[in-house]
Amino acid sequence: MSAKPVTNWREKHKLIKEWKQKKKLKQKQRTDALATDGQTSQTTVVDNGVKTVDRDQHPMDTSVDDMRAPVASEGSSCGRKWTASIAVPFSIVDNAQSPELKAYLCGQIARALVVFNVDEIVVFDEYSRQTSGVDESSDESLLYDKRKSAMIQMIRVLQYLECPQYLRKYLFSIQKDLQFAGLLNPLDSIHHLKTSDVCQYREGVVTNRPVREGKGSYVYIGLQRDVQIDKCLKPNIRLTVRLDDTGGNKKLKGVAVSPSEPREVSGLYWGYTIRAAKSLSAVFTESPFPGGYDLTIGTSDRGQCVDSALRQLPKRFDHLLVVFGGLKGLEAAHDSDE
Incomplete structure (x- = not known):
């Protein structure tokens, strides 16, 4: 009676071993087939030689060594002097239907900033002329306060997500604007270091x-x-x-x-800075850089095609700014500017 379970266990172990061997064999055959199909490749000529690129490889799928190679060939350091900034109106968050969706939208914006290594985000008011002479006792003041609270919430959430996790309890108190910030996905930026990470x-x-x-x-x-x-x-x-x-x-x-x-x-991406602007013109006049932005790009459905516009852009710049419009477009923000 006691020998029967041992026999069943041995048979079960044998079947599992055979199944693992078949699985490994299938994976090896699949890998060999992909390697055979991917032998056709295209070549890209670089300054130091010829670089082979897989035909299925995306142009943006470059490694860290590939990104540093042009810098080393020019004889300069691996640091980055130029900056990239974006300007967005707070109305894109005000259009959300609930505080949870507003916080989630701010989290998506913060994630995009980190993915594309944006150094600065400017949150501006596209209703500057409409709210400049509002009477505090009128009904329009309630709408103005609602819009202002949406702008504050957007800035607070962006600041909270940019801050490393181990510093948040020291720099942020419990407040209504950050009620749903703890449910957002972490940015996983380079400056969000863990205890085991080593960095200068x-x-x-x-x-x-x-x-x-x-x-x-x-x-x-x-x-x-x-x-x-x-x-x-x-x-x-x-x-x-x-x-x-x-x-x-x-x-x-x-x-x-x-x-x-x-x-x-x-050359490390060290998060983004947040700046509030009272109007679209304040985005340019209150620039933290001494010479301002030397390259500005505005997004609009009435503008030129992106493919043709990129060819006209200068190859070198110091401070780049990309301006996004609200629900009514960038033209409406320009018309309502003071």
């Missing part, structure tokens, strides 16, 4: 940990130990820290740097 730069917040006078401040950067910087700053201030030593020393030391240094020095 990290985002942190200044703590109220006591320190001797003239010894700087302690910054929490998501690790088990706080890093000591050379500057004395107020608590609860977010900053970018460049670590001097990532080894196993007892004390971590770093230097407070500009948030643009990881991009300009190491």
Whole structure:
């Protein structure tokens, strides 16, 4: 009676082993067939030689080494000096039917910013002329307050998603605008580092940990130990820290740097900045860059075709801006500008 279950178990194990062997054989045959079909390829000539590209490969499916190769051939550093910005009206979020959909739409916008490495997003008011002389006691003021709250919610959600997860509880309080922000998908950006990740730069917040006078401040950067910087700053201030030593020393030391240094020095995409503009013209006049945007692209269904317009664009630029219109188009935002 006791030997029968053992025999059944052995037979079952034998059948499973045979099934795994057949599965591996089928996978090998499928791989060989794909390799045989994919032998036909096209060649793309580059500066340093000939590069072979698979015929089924998408033009944007390039590796990190392929992206850095043109930079190395020019003899420059791997940093990126140019920036890409977009301007969107808050009416695209105001059109959502519920607060959940508004938060979800903001999450999709934030995800697109990270995927395409956008450095700045400008949220502008396309109803600037219509709401400039609104009486506070009229019914139009209620509509204006509703639109204003939608703009604030959009900015809050974008700021919350851009912030690394380990800093959110220090920088954001419980508020109505972030009621559904916790349900959104994470951006998984480069500066959203985990404890096990090793990087020269990290985002942190200044703590109220006591320190001797003239010894700087302690910054929490998501690790088990706080890093000591050379500057004395107020608590609860977010900053970018460049670590001097990532080894196993007892004390971590770093230097407070500009948030643009990881991009300009190491070529790392370090999140996006958010700016609010009261009108479409304020998008250009209040630019954070000294010379403004040297290349501006407006999107409209009445404009030129994208394929023909891209050929007319300059190959080099310092600060790119792409302006999107609202539900009524970019022309309506231009007409309602003050």
